[in-house]
Amino acid sequence: MIRRISILSACLAILSIQGCGLEPGLEDWEPGSGAAQSQVIAPRTACADRDPNRRAFFGDLHVHTGVSMDARIRGTSTTPNDAYRFARGERIGLSPFDEAGRPSRMAQIDRPLDFAAVTDHAEWMAENSLCVDQTSPAYETESCKIFRAESTSFLATVLGVKGFRAKILGVIDLNGRKAEVCGEDNGVCRERLAGVWAENGRAAERYYDRTSACEFTTFHAWEYSRSTRSTKIHRNIILRNEIGPELPFSWIDTPNEKKLRARLRDLCLDSGSGCDAIAIPHNPNLSNGHQFAITYRELPLEEQVSEARLRARLEPIVEMMQVKGESECRNGFSGVVGEEDELCEFEKIRDRQADVDDCGDGTGWGAQKGEGCTSRVDYVRYALVEGLREEERIGVNPFKFGMIGSTDTHRSTPGAVEEKNFVGKFEGDAKALLEIGDRKRPRIYRNPGGLAGVYSEENSRDALFEAMKRRETFATSGTRITPRFFGGWSLSPDLCDSEDVVAKGYAEGVAMGSDLPRGHASGGADSEGPSFLVSALQDPGTEDRAGTALQRIQVVKGWVGDDGDFHQKVIDVAGDPNNGADVDLNTCTPRGEGAGSLCSVWQDPEFDSSQSAVYYARVVENPSCRWSTWHCLALPKNERPDGCDDPRVPKTIQERAWTSPIWYMPTSAETG
Numbered sequence: 001m002i003r004r005i006s007i008l009s010a011c012l013a014i015l016s017i018q019g020c021g022l023e024p025g026l027e028d029w030e031p032g033s034g035a036a037q038s039q040v041i042a043p044r045t046a047c048a049d050r051d052p053n054r055r056a057f058f059g060d061l062h063v064h065t066g067v068s069m070d071a072r073i074r075g076t077s078t079t080p081n082d083a084y085r086f087a088r089g090e091r092i093g094l095s096p097f098d099e100a101g102r103p104s105r106m107a108q109i110d111r112p113l114d115f116a117a118v119t120d121h122a123e124w125m126a127e128n129s130l131c132v133d134q135t136s137p138a139y140e141t142e143s144c145k146i147f148r149a150e151s152t153s154f155l156a157t158v159l160g161v162k163g164f165r166a167k168i169l170g171v172i173d174l175n176g177r178k179a180e181v182c183g184e185d186n187g188v189c190r191e192r193l194a195g196v197w198a199e200n201g202r203a204a205e206r207y208y209d210r211t212s213a214c215e216f217t218t219f220h221a222w223e224y225s226r227s228t229r230s231t232k233i234h235r236n237i238i239l240r241n242e243i244g245p246e247l248p249f250s251w252i253d254t255p256n257e258k259k260l261r262a263r264l265r266d267l268c269l270d271s272g273s274g275c276d277a278i279a280i281p282h283n284p285n286l287s288n289g290h291q292f293a294i295t296y297r298e299l300p301l302e303e304q305v306s307e308a309r310l311r312a313r314l315e316p317i318v319e320m321m322q323v324k325g326e327s328e329c330r331n332g333f334s335g336v337v338g339e340e341d342e343l344c345e346f347e348k349i350r351d352r353q354a355d356v357d358d359c360g361d362g363t364g365w366g367a368q369k370g371e372g373c374t375s376r377v378d379y380v381r382y383a384l385v386e387g388l389r390e391e392e393r394i395g396v397n398p399f400k401f402g403m404i405g406s407t408d409t410h411r412s413t414p415g416a417v418e419e420k421n422f423v424g425k426f427e428g429d430a431k432a433l434l435e436i437g438d439r440k441r442p443r444i445y446r447n448p449g450g451l452a453g454v455y456s457e458e459n460s461r462d463a464l465f466e467a468m469k470r471r472e473t474f475a476t477s478g479t480r481i482t483p484r485f486f487g488g489w490s491l492s493p494d495l496c497d498s499e500d501v502v503a504k505g506y507a508e509g510v511a512m513g514s515d516l517p518r519g520h521a522s523g524g525a526d527s528e529g530p531s532f533l534v535s536a537l538q539d540p541g542t543e544d545r546a547g548t549a550l551q552r553i554q555v556v557k558g559w560v561g562d563d564g565d566f567h568q569k570v571i572d573v574a575g576d577p578n579n580g581a582d583v584d585l586n587t588c589t590p591r592g593e594g595a596g597s598l599c600s601v602w603q604d605p606e607f608d609s610s611q612s613a614v615y616y617a618r619v620v621e622n623p624s625c626r627w628s629t630w631h632c633l634a635l636p637k638n639e640r641p642d643g644c645d646d647p648r649v650p651k652t653i654q655e656r657a658w659t660s661p662i663w664y665m666p667t668s669a670e671t672g
Contacts, residue, residue, distance in 0.1 A: 036243050036244055036245055036246075036267060036268050036271050036273040036274075036275035039242075039243055039273075039274070041241050041242065041243065041274065042205070042210070042242065043210075044210035044460065045210060045211050045212040046212060047212060047213075047214035047458035047459065047460055047463075048212040048213065048214070049214065049458065049459075050457050050458045051457055051458070052457060053502045053503050053506065054455040054456055054457055054467075054472070054502075055455065055456070056453050056454070056455055056474075056482045057114035057115060057453070057454050057455075057456055057459050057464065058113055058114050058115075058415070058451050058452070058453055058476075058480055059087075059113050059114050059115035059116050059117075059217075059414075059415070059451065059452050059454065059464075060087065060113060060116050060117070060406045060407050060409075060414035060415045060449075060451060060452060061115075061116070061117045061119065061219070061221070061236060061238060061280060061319070061404065061406050061452050062117075062119055062223075062236055062280075062282060062319060062322060062406035062407060062408045062409075062449075063083050063087075063116060063117065063118045063119055063406075063407065063408075063409055063412070063414040064076075064118075064119065064120055064121070064223075064408070064409060064410040064411075064412075065078055065079050065080050065082065065083050065118060065120060065412045066078055066079060066095075066412070067079070067080065067118075067120040067125060067128065067129070067196060067200060068120040068121045068125070068128070068223075068410065069121060069123065069124040069125070069127065069128040069168075069171070070121065070164075070410065071120075071410040071411070071426065072128050072132065073128075073147070073164055073167050073168065074164060074410070074426040075095045075096045075426070076095050076410055076411055076412065076426065077095050077097065078092060078093075078094070078095060078411065078412035079203070079412065080118040080120070080199075080200050080203035080204070080412075081203050081206065081207075082412045083116070083118050083203075083412040083413070083414055084116060084118070084203060084204070084206070084207035084216075084218060085207070086107070086108070086109060086412060086413055086414060086415075086416075087109065087112065087113040087116040087207075087216070087414045087415055088112050088113075088207065088215075088216050089108070089109060089111070089112035090108070091106050091107065091108040092106070092107060092108075092412065092413075093105075093106055093107075094106070094107050094411055094412075094413075094423065095411070105423075107411075107413055107416065107421075107423055109413070109414075109415050109416055109418075110418050110421075110542055110544075110545065111480070111542060112215075112216070113216070113414060113415045113451075114215075114216065114217065114459050115216065115217040115218070115219070115454070115459065115464055116216075116217075116218060116219075116414045116415070117204075117218065117219035117220075117221035117236070117238055118200060118203065118204065118218075118221060118414075119221045119222055119223040119236045119237075119238075120200060120222060120223065121222070121223050121225045121250075122222045122223065122224060122225070122248035122249060122250035123225050123250040123251060123252060124171055124172075124250075125193055125196050125197070125248070125250075126182070126188075126189035126190070126192040126193035126196060127147070127171040127177070127178070127181050127182065127189060128147075128171075129192050129195075129196050130144065130181055130188070130189070130192050131143070131144035131147040131148060131170070131171065131181070132148070136192070137188060138180070138181045138182075138188065141180050141181060142170075142180070143170045143171060143178050143180045143181050144170060144171075144181065145170070146166070146167065146169055146170030147167050147168070147170035147171050148167070148170075149166070149167055152166060153166070153169045153170065155169055156169050176252035177189055177252065190247070193247055193248075194246065194247060197222075197247060197248055200220070200222075201220050201242065201244070203218075204218040204219065204220050204221075204242075205218075205242060208461070209459075214458055214459040214460055215459070216459070217459050217460060217461055217464055219238050219239060219240075219461065219465075220238075220239040220241070220242060220244050221236060221237060221238045221239060222236075222237050222248035223235070223236050223237070224236075224237060224248075224249060224250060224251065224254070224260055224279070225250070225251060226251035226255070226256065226257070227251075227368060228290075228365070229365035229366060230365065230366045230367070230368040230369050230371070231286070231287055231288045231290055231364075231365050231366065231367055231368065231372070232282075232283045232286040232287050232291075232367060232368055233257065233287055233290050233291055234281070234282055234283065235257070235260065235279040235280060235281050235282070235315075236279070236280045236282060236319070236406075237249070237264070237277055237278075237279050237280075238277065238278050238279075238280060238465075238468070239268075239275065239276065239277050240275075240276035240277065240461060240462065240465045241274070241276070241461055241462075243273055243274045243275045243276075244268070244275055244277070245267055245268060245275070249263055249264075258295070258307070260279065261279070261310050261311060261314050262310075264277050264279065264314060265310060265313075265314070269313075269314075276465070277314070278314060278315065278316055278317070278465075278468060278469065279314050279315050280315070280317055280318065280319050280404070281315060281318050281319065282318070282319035282322060282406070282408070283319070283322065283324050283325070283327065283408075284318070284320070284327045284377070284378045284379065284380065284383065285324070285325050285326070285327040285348075285349065285350065285367075285374075285378050285379065286324060286325075286349070286350070286367040286368055286378075287367065287375075287378055288359065288363055288364040288365055288366065288367045288372045288373060288374070288375065288378070289359045289362065289363035289364060289373070289374075289375030289377060289378060290363055291377070291378065291383075292377040292378075292383040292386060292399055293363060293377065294386070294390060294398075296308070301394065304394050305394050305395065305396050307398070308390065308394060308396040308397070308398035309396050309398075311398040311399075312396065312397060312398050312399075312400045315401060316400070316401055316402060316468060316469050316470070316471050316513075317401050317402045317403065317404050317468055317471060317473055317660075318380055318383075318401045318402075318403060318404070319404055319405065319406050319452075319475075320380045320403050320404070320405065320475055320658070321347075321405035321406075321449070321450030321475050321476070321477055321658075322405060322406050322407060322408040322449045322450055323407055323408045323409070323425045323446050323447060323448065323449040324349050324408060324446060325347050325348055325349035325350070325445075325446075325447070326346050326347040326348065326477070327378065327379055327380055328344065328346070328379060328380055328381055328618075328658060329341055329344040329379050329380075329381040329382070329568075330344050330348065330374070330376075330378075330379050331344050331345070332358070333358055333375075333376040333382070334358050334360050334376075335360070335361070335376060335565050335566055336376055336382060336565065336566045336567075336568060337561060337565045337566065337567045337568070338567055338568035338569055338570075339569075339570070341568070341570050343554075343570075343618070343620065343654070343656075346477070346653070346654070346656070347447050347477070347653070349441065349445045349446065350367065350370065350374060356373070356374050357372075357373040357374070358373060358374065358375075358376075359373035359374060359375035359376075359378075360373075360375075362375075363375065368441075369440065369441070370440030370441045371440075376566065380401070380403065381556065381558055381568065382558075382566050383399050383401075384399060384401075384558055384614045384616075384661060385558040385559065385560060385566040385567075385568075385614065386399060386566070387399030387400060387614075388558070388559065388560050388612040388613070388614060388663075388665075389560045389564075391612065391665065392560070392612060397663075400471075400663070401471065401660075402468075402471030402472070402473040402474075402512065402513045402660030402661070403473060403474060403475040403616070403658050403659070403660050403661075404450075404452035404453070404454075404468075404473050404474070404475050405449065405450020405451050405452055405453075405475035405476050405477065405478070406449060406450060406451070406452055407448065407449030407450070407451075408425065408449060409425065409449065410425050410426050411423060411424070411425070411426065415451060416448065417448040417449055417450065417451060417477075417478030418448065418478070418545075419448060419478070419624070419625065419626060419627040419630055419653075420545075420588075420625075420627070420630045422447075422448045422627040422630075422631070424443065424446075425443070425446055430631050430634065430635065431635070431639075431641050433628075433631060434628060434631055434632060434640070434641040434642075434643040434644055435641040435642060435643060436641070436642050436643045436646055436649075437642065442643065444628050444643040444646075444649055445649075447477075447478075447626075447627065448478050448627055449478065450475055450476050450477050450478055451475075451476045451478060451479075451480065452473065452475065453473060453474040453475065453476060453482070453483075453657070454467045454468060454472070454473050455467055455472040455473070455474075455511070455512075456472075470513055470514070471512070471513025471514070471660045472511050472512055472513045472514075472660065473512075473513065473660050474512065474657055474658060474659045474660060475657065475658045476655070476656070476657040476658075477653075477655045477656050477657070478655060479539045479547070479548070479621060479655040479656070479657065480539040480540070480547070481536055481537070481538060481539055481550070481619050481621070481655075481656070481657040482536065482537045482657075483534070483535070483536040483553075483617060483619045483657045483659050484501075484502060484505065484512075484533070484534065484535045484536070484659075485511070485512040485532065485533070485534050485616070485617045485659040485660070485662065486505035486506070486508075486509040486510065486511055486512075486532065486533040486534075486662075487509050487510055487514070487516055487530050487531070487532045487533075487615065487662040488508050488509025488510060488516070488517075488530065488531060489509075489516070489517065489530055489531075490508065490531075491505075491508050491509050491531040491532070491533055491601055492504065492508065492601070493531075493601050494601075495508075495533050495599075495601050496533070496535065496599035496600065496601060501533070501535065501599070505533050509533065510662065512616070512617075512659045512660040512661070512662060513660040513661070513662075514662055514663075515662070515663045515664070515665065516530050516662060516663065516664045518665065518667075528603065528607070529603055529604040529605070529606075529607025529609075530603070530604060530607065530615075530664060531601055531602065531603040531604075532555060532601070532602050532603075532604075532615060532617075532662070533599075533600075533601050534553050534555060534573060534574065534599070534600055534601075534602065534617045534659075535553075535574075535597070535598065535599035535600070536550060536553055536597065536598050536599075536619040536657065537596070537597050538550045538594075538595070538596050538597065538621070539621075539655075548590060548594070548621040548622055548624050548655060549581070549590075549593070549594020549595055549596065549621065549622050550575060550594055550595045550596070550597070550598050550619065550620070550621055550622070551575050551576070551577065551579060551581060551594055551595075551620050551621060551622045551654065552572055552574060552575030552576060552577050552598070552619075552620050553572075553573055553574040553575055553598050553600060553617060553618070553619050553620070554570050554571060554572050554573065554617065554618045554619075554620070555570075555571045555573050555602055555615055555616075555617055555618075556568065556569070556570050556571075556615065556616050556617070556618055557569045557570075557571070557604065557613055557614070557615050558613065558614045558615075559611055559612060559613040559614070560611075560612065569606075570618075571602065573600040573602040574598040574599060574600035575595055575598050575620075579592060579593055579594060579622070580592045580593070581593065581594055581622035581623055582623055582652075583623050583624060583625055583651075583652050585625070585629065585651055585652075586633075587633075588624070588625035588629065588630060588633065590622060590623070590624060592622060594621070594622040598619070609666055610666050611666065612663075612664060612665050612666060613663075613664045614661045614662075614663050614664075615661060615662050615663075615664075616658060616659050616660065616661040616662070617658070617659040618656060618657070618658050618659075619656060619657045619658075619659075620654050620655075620656045621654055621655045621656065622654070623652040623653070623654055624652060624653060624654070624655060625651070625652055625653075626649075626650055626651060626652060626653045628643060628644070628649055629651045629652070632644035
């Protein structure tokens, strides 16, 4: 009993969202029982609006509702139906609701999204449902009463825990599931999970526009949420269509990412059922070096290649912007060579701590509660370079990914990224959002999150999914900038002056997410190096709020040096970083000049045909007020919390977009 309390105590000390890091490896839910079942995909009318040059669609692929345990336990009771209605532009009521069912506030997105996926946590999805359903056999159990805060567990009293941690003690167990709730054979939870998963699917089908208008697309999806020792190693699983596993895989039945990828391959991709899926890593910035660690180097080479190839196949994109921070880059890492990048300070949830250690080539634990070291590969710029190094070593790049943003909302509000009206991840009380006190990770360090941009011929599941697989995607910090990025060996220097610049970009080069064609850099004109067409249009805004003008476009280059270090270079290729634009902090009124559009054709003057390299573009707006500044200004001066004057919290931000990369490899090595 003492050991049991000790383990749970350690678990609770690091618990953040899902999982205590016990990794029991339970496989009593037979993998075969989760296989996708072959079925006929429901027909849809062909989209009337189809663009062969592809256009940008905006969406959110990381959305939680009251079906997620952590959202429900903090008061969210809205549903996947509410989330999809919100994404389409409808008003919804937000929790908490009073006894008469009236919401605490109403919310509505400033512009509808083109696509969305509800990604509720698979972990304890069944227990959450059972404990709030008065007709369930588990409702009156002591475990569920603890979960609903109607009782307090012995352990909670002994350990002195309250709030979220005290409630979660009702349903967690050293084996992942409590028999009192799930039954001795877990049958009660298995049956309930199947029902909840099916209902989430019905919501996705209910709101998928199958008419020729193709106005809104939904995806069946869930989140796999392993949080070993409070380190975030999560993935959102997005299915191409309505064919998917019988049950969503969680860390309880699939205890690590290697097994997750194997199950997705065997029970979906290679099942012959028509099932297809991708897994999107998110929040590498809180993974203590684990999200993009190379974990197979001790295996025989053939197995290493197989593991790397499967990862590249299943993980073509990464979520590098969301409510818990930006994961592009960070200054000061060991093993990284190049000038400091001033724009790497953007929305760093951990960098406001003075004591964040560098992991070097190792890993750590505890990032979700503000502890442990930070690794260079917690940021996608350096993970991309790590992928180049791995490809040179084994012939396969496991980190061949494009970029997206999303919100990670836990309030059923996909795409609610407008700074002025941020409703919070869980709680929306303005003062609570702005308080810092002695918290290591106060809510004010969060941000509204980002959006996923996808270039597709049309707004349909197949078209969007194929675009994600080929990595023709981009991330934004919430703005609706539309960036383009093409690379080639003979792009016309005057492309920006062309009336059909996009068509010529596709004809003369390759789009973001692609490899530069091989065999073109050995001599002649091509030896001068590749050129890149990069352009962007500013967010058009709405009738009530104008979009912010663009300041500049940059190309970011990464490569592995002869010394094995990670090299980086950031080049301004369009616009003016010294345009003098700023913000009146008393009113949040923008001041100064900017651009509605920017375009440039840039050729790499330092190209080395013998050296692998990765390139992507970053588009930056003029400064604007951060959400916290808007919220502080809305309060009387004498009522503003401490976060309103804390120097660690910036008053302004520069919203931005990041394109997926374009890769150059000098050999014929496989790239996944």
